[in-house]
Amino acid sequence: MLAAELMRSFGEPITGPWSDAAFSNLAVKVFEYQYKNNPAYAKYSKNRGVTPLNIQSWKDIPPVPTLAFKEFPIISGSSGVAEAVFKTSGTSLGNQQGEHHILSLSLYRASIVGSMKHHFYSEQRPTLIALVRDPIESPSSSLSFMLGEALNSLSMGRGGFYVGQDNRIQYEKLVNGLRKVESDGVSVLFAGTAFAFVHWVDWLDQQGLYFQLPESSQIMETGGFKGRSRVIPRLDLYEALANLHGISVSSIVSEYGMTEMLSQFYEKTVVEAETGKVRHLGYRPPPWVRSLVLNVDTLAPLPVGKEGVLCHFDLANLGSAMAILTEDVGVVTEGEGIRLVGRLDGAEERGCSLAMNDFHSD
Amino acid sequence: MMSNGVFDAYQLPDESECPERLNSVNVSEDFSVRYPNFRALNKDALVKLLIENNVAIKSMPVSEIIQAIGRVSERLMDKDDPLRYEALDVMVPTAGISPQMAETILAGMSADWTEKTLTELVEREFTNPKILDSFQRIDSGRSQMVYGFTLNLTVGSGTVPGVGVTALIRALLLKSSILMKPGLGDVALPVLFARALGEENEVFRKCLAVFYWDGAKERIERKTLEKVGVVVAYGSDDSIRSIRDQVSRKTDVISYSHRLGVGLVGREALSEDKARETAQEVAMSIATFDQRGCVSPQVLYVEQGGQVAPEDWVQVLASGMEELEEQLPAGVLSQEETIGVQQIHAAIGLKQLGGTGVQIYKGTRKSWAVIFEPEIALKWSDCRRVIYVKPITDLMTAKTVLAPGEDYLQTVAIAGASSRKEDIATSLTQIGVTRVTSFQQAPWPKPWWHHDGRSVFQGLFELIDLEDVVD
Numbered sequence: 001m002l003a004a005e006l007m008r009s010f011g012e013p014i015t016g017p018w019s020d021a022a023f024s025n026l027a028v029k030v031f032e033y034q035y036k037n038n039p040a041y042a043k044y045s046k047n048r049g050v051t052p053l054n055i056q057s058w059k060d061i062p063p064v065p066t067l068a069f070k071e072f073p074i075i076s077g078s079s080g081v082a083e084a085v086f087k088t089s090g091t092s093l094g095n096q097q098g099e100h101h102i103l104s105l106s107l108y109r110a111s112i113v114g115s116m117k118h119h120f121y122s123e124q125r126p127t128l129i130a131l132v133r134d135p136i137e138s139p140s141s142s143l144s145f146m147l148g149e150a151l152n153s154l155s156m157g158r159g160g161f162y163v164g165q166d167n168r169i170q171y172e173k174l175v176n177g178l179r180k181v182e183s184d185g186v187s188v189l190f191a192g193t194a195f196a197f198v199h200w201v202d203w204l205d206q207q208g209l210y211f212q213l214p215e216s217s218q219i220m221e222t223g224g225f226k227g228r229s230r231v232i233p234r235l236d237l238y239e240a241l242a243n244l245h246g247i248s249v250s251s252i253v254s255e256y257g258m259t260e261m262l263s264q265f266y267e268k269t270v271v272e273a274e275t276g277k278v279r280h281l282g283y284r285p286p287p288w289v290r291s292l293v294l295n296v297d298t299l300a301p302l303p304v305g306k307e308g309v310l311c312h313f314d315l316a317n318l319g320s321a322m323a324i325l326t327e328d329v330g331v332v333t334e335g336e337g338i339r340l341v342g343r344l345d346g347a348e349e350r351g352c353s354l355a356m357n358d359f360h361s362d
Numbered sequence: 363m364m365s366n367g368v369f370d371a372y373q374l375p376d377e378s379e380c381p382e383r384l385n386s387v388n389v390s391e392d393f394s395v396r397y398p399n400f401r402a403l404n405k406d407a408l409v410k411l412l413i414e415n416n417v418a419i420k421s422m423p424v425s426e427i428i429q430a431i432g433r434v435s436e437r438l439m440d441k442d443d444p445l446r447y448e449a450l451d452v453m454v455p456t457a458g459i460s461p462q463m464a465e466t467i468l469a470g471m472s473a474d475w476t477e478k479t480l481t482e483l484v485e486r487e488f489t490n491p492k493i494l495d496s497f498q499r500i501d502s503g504r505s506q507m508v509y510g511f512t513l514n515l516t517v518g519s520g521t522v523p524g525v526g527v528t529a530l531i532r533a534l535l536l537k538s539s540i541l542m543k544p545g546l547g548d549v550a551l552p553v554l555f556a557r558a559l560g561e562e563n564e565v566f567r568k569c570l571a572v573f574y575w576d577g578a579k580e581r582i583e584r585k586t587l588e589k590v591g592v593v594v595a596y597g598s599d600d601s602i603r604s605i606r607d608q609v610s611r612k613t614d615v616i617s618y619s620h621r622l623g624v625g626l627v628g629r630e631a632l633s634e635d636k637a638r639e640t641a642q643e644v645a646m647s648i649a650t651f652d653q654r655g656c657v658s659p660q661v662l663y664v665e666q667g668g669q670v671a672p673e674d675w676v677q678v679l680a681s682g683m684e685e686l687e688e689q690l691p692a693g694v695l696s697q698e699e700t701i702g703v704q705q706i707h708a709a710i711g712l713k714q715l716g717g718t719g720v721q722i723y724k725g726t727r728k729s730w731a732v733i734f735e736p737e738i739a740l741k742w743s744d745c746r747r748v749i750y751v752k753p754i755t756d757l758m759t760a761k762t763v764l765a766p767g768e769d770y771l772q773t774v775a776i777a778g779a780s781s782r783k784e785d786i787a788t789s790l791t792q793i794g795v796t797r798v799t800s801f802q803q804a805p806w807p808k809p810w811w812h813h814d815g816r817s818v819f820q821g822l823f824e825l826i827d828l829e830d831v832v833d
Contacts, residue, residue: 040716047715068709072716296700309701325708327701352520352596352620352656 002033003107006315010110010288014118018287020057026288026315027058030322034076041076041321058290059301063311064321066260069098074320077103086142088259100142100259103319111263111316112149115286119253119266120189121154124216127181128159129174131192131200137165142259143222147191155189169196171203178211178245187216190245191255193223198232201240212246219247222255235278238269249278256283256340261324262316263289265338282337288315293332294325307331307341367393369452371549372573373556374398375415376564378408387546387576390694393455395549397573400580408571409513409589412539415568416512419537422565424484424494427534430562432477434555439472445558452550457523459652459693464523466650466690471524471551474809475531483809484535487818494537497828505828510536511591514822517605518544518552519577519597520620522651526552528809529594530572534559536823538591539569545596547654549574577601581608592616592822616821618814621656621772622742624663624764625801626757626786627675628778632668637678640777643801645682647775649690649730650805652746657773657797657804660742663754663763665778672753673721676734680723683730683747692729692747702745703728740767757782761789772814773797775804 006026017023032052035042041064045051048062055061068074069088083105088098102108120126128151133141135148144161151159162174181188190213192200197219204210219241235249242249250271257264265283272279285291292301293308302308310328317324329341374380381402386394419427437443446468453464473479484491488508490498497505514533518526526544530552533540544552552572559566577597587593587608593615595605602617609615625647631640644662651658662679664672695703710722710733719736730747740763741750754760757779764771771794776783787798796815797807810818 040712043715044712063708064712065705065708067705068712071709071713072718296697296704299704309704325705327698327705329697329701352522352525352618353623353654353658353660 002029003104003318006030006288006318007107007110010107010114010286010316012114014114014287016287023287023290023315024058027061027290027313027322028052028055030315030318031055031058031061033318034321038074038076038321041074058313059292061313061323063313063323063325065325066098066258066327068321069100069260073099073101075101075103076321077319084145085140086145086259087140098259100262100320102262107316107318108145108262109149109153111286111288112146113153115264115266116146116150116154118286120150120218120220124187125154125156125158126187126189126217127184128155129177129181129188129190130159130161131163131169131174131190131196132161133163133165133167134161142262143193143257146257146264150189150191158186159188163196169199169203171200174200175209178213181214181217182211185214187214187218189218189220191220191222194221194234194237195223197221197237197241201237201244204244205240210244210246217245217247217251219245219252220255221252222257238278254280254283256338258324258326260320260326261289261312261314263314265289267337280339282333282339284337285312289313291332291338293330296329299325304332304334310338369393369395369456369550369553371395371397371544371553373553373560374408374571374573375411375569376567377415378411378571379404389458389546390455395456395546395574397575400575403573405582405586409541409586412541412569412571413513413589416537416539418565419534419539419569422537422563424491424535424537425481426563427537428477428480428484430559430566431475431480431531431534433562434558435472435475435477437558438468438475438555445554449550449554452554453523454693456549457547457693458696459523460691462690463650463652463693467523468551470806471527475527479809480531480535483818486810494535497826503830507826507828508536508819508823509826510538510823512539513590514538514540514592514594515582515587515590516540516542516594517577517596517601518542518548519595519601521545521548521596522655523548524551525596527555529596530555530570532819532822533594534566534570536819538822540571541590542570542572543577544572544574546574577604584608584610587613594618594822614821616816618656620770621814622661622767622770623655623657623659623773623775623804624661624760624767624771624795625659625775625804626754626760626777626779627662627664627672628757628776628782629665629668630780631778632665632670632672632675634669636778637668637670637675638682640801641675641678641682642685643777644679644775645686646690647801647804648749649683649686649692649747652692653748654746655805657807659749659775659801659804661740661750661752663738663752663757663760665757666753666755668778672751673734673736676721676723676732676751679749679751680732683723683732684725687725687727687729692727695729695746699746700728702743703731703748706731706733706743706745706748738763740764757786758789760786761793764790764795765793768793771795773799773804773807775799775801777801 045062082101084102086100130147132144135144138144238249254267265285267283268281290313292311310326310330312324331339383399383402384396386396388394437445450464494508497507500506516529526548556570556572595617714720721734723732734751
């Protein structure tokens, strides 16, 4: 069975990208499965001239836009059996939120564990301090689910969640949690959204508090600032986080993911010894994900190094759509993963219609 | 396009010092906006100067202020005046609109800034406009004067072109000094207007400061803001929340947040002889401001039971949208907007294949889309000139379907249903709608309209009583 084959592959130690043939072989099988089990997607692919009979490579697979997840359930398989439904953040007005119906959480778990083990748990088993809501209280958050899975399967239950049901950071509890790992001397993985970290850093500054986290501790930042009124440069946030927690900027790892895609990318940061210059090394996918950069106007693939809209091919998305056309702009660099292009120069909102609320605000 | 492709987005009082360091932001591939380095600019000194200089405008009769504004407005309408051409040239790249749209907006907005219109505005709002100049007898035992706050700070983030000037004029009519941060999309007109006013009368070179800064990155310090009498803020909920957080509780914040415009098409407007005309009016209201105004319809509810069914009428609407591509073309899409359009075309295309009854009609240049969706739930798109059309059995039930948008509703445009209009409007007031109008008038509210239910000058001045004293 395809799901079992994928789970086995995700469980193997990550040593580098799979060969193009190995990835394509599995990707074509996933496409065939989705073509057979999602009638609308089959018509959509056929309209684009791609069928299981003529598909040559993973690059041919027609991508589903992330917006489609806001419009209707994207399900490849029997729609009545979703084990979970994760929702995108969005406006509070019901149907503007995207939904990812997950037919098999076990495949999702395999992807999370395989990837996080490689990045954070290869040499140690850190305590996980998660600056998100508890997955039990927030069952529609894929980020909460992911960190819950890491807590249970990789941190062996050591750690917890530090955002309350009211969506506010539990400051005192978090101080106590971090003081405990400080005194225990056990390394910690401190994970949260960039925006939550901004609040945390501001609060620590106001309180005049700081920590000396144990050696080998890491911070995992995810999210970015889209749609937020306050934007601070990423490096400023990293330096503040490093200073306030007694770690190096190079111990901060950035995660890039989205509700519509079950696998994640991770980016390391290094500080050059001679110059002290900080370099972000590019977001790297697990071997079961590949990406193309497409021309924004034509959606034709662009060569390596050119900036365009990102399209990801994630084998973990077996039960929905493996090819995802995102709204993110980036560049694929030779051997260095993806560089995301942030807020565009001059991309301030225009207009006063509510539709503008979903764009950047200034 | 201006030859050098740069616009200096600042107009500061004569006596203030503009820092030598300027920042710049690219608004298109070949056009940038330049503005003073925020940190290098001494905001404290600027605020102090604007407050000290307020006495100059306070002693100017309102009729003279109106005349000066009116003359600038005439210049913006004068086809031989270079000011008009500079305004149009800068509006196109900064607002991301087509030249034809810039002309339409400038004509529509300038008409509201003429001496005649502004005189009518102050007469409507104050009955006796002299109350803006000196104490006027209002009843037995009492005289009264309108006293505008000494300093008005207006933050125009997220506005359509022209809204900034309207806000600026309101402050000047009340004889307030004004410090304005225009939104980048509306940066041209307030700066040029302030500059031209300064040429009319030196008072406006003392009491007016207009300059752009990036509100997400830079904030005015709280102690400087404490000296401001009133803050007027336009923008998203998040932007306005951020401004409220910066201001002390003593200072009033008048906010205009983003709104959701809605259109209702009654069955009377869908007779075979009227359906096309209705579609043209609706299309024009969507296309104006490229659908970015708070007054622009984002979703249409079309009544069933007319001669033309909603699912057929959408094709007529689509033709209307395509015709406007010649007459009033959409602006050049940014990269982000192009991505949004690709998303919606592909997503709705996929949904259509799923047998959901959804239909999508797209412009030949991808500049518009009409989406018919049988599901009645309230919905809209982030993209420009993209309209969701939904069938409804009876417009009297619109209140129920629109209720989830209660916090964001403002303008509802109606076609047909003239005999039911008042009943529909009455029901919509319960869910936050503050303006019910026609599609023709929707984009162009009168200068005395009640934006979000507020009267024009509400919150911008104090009423001073002079009571008779028997010695």
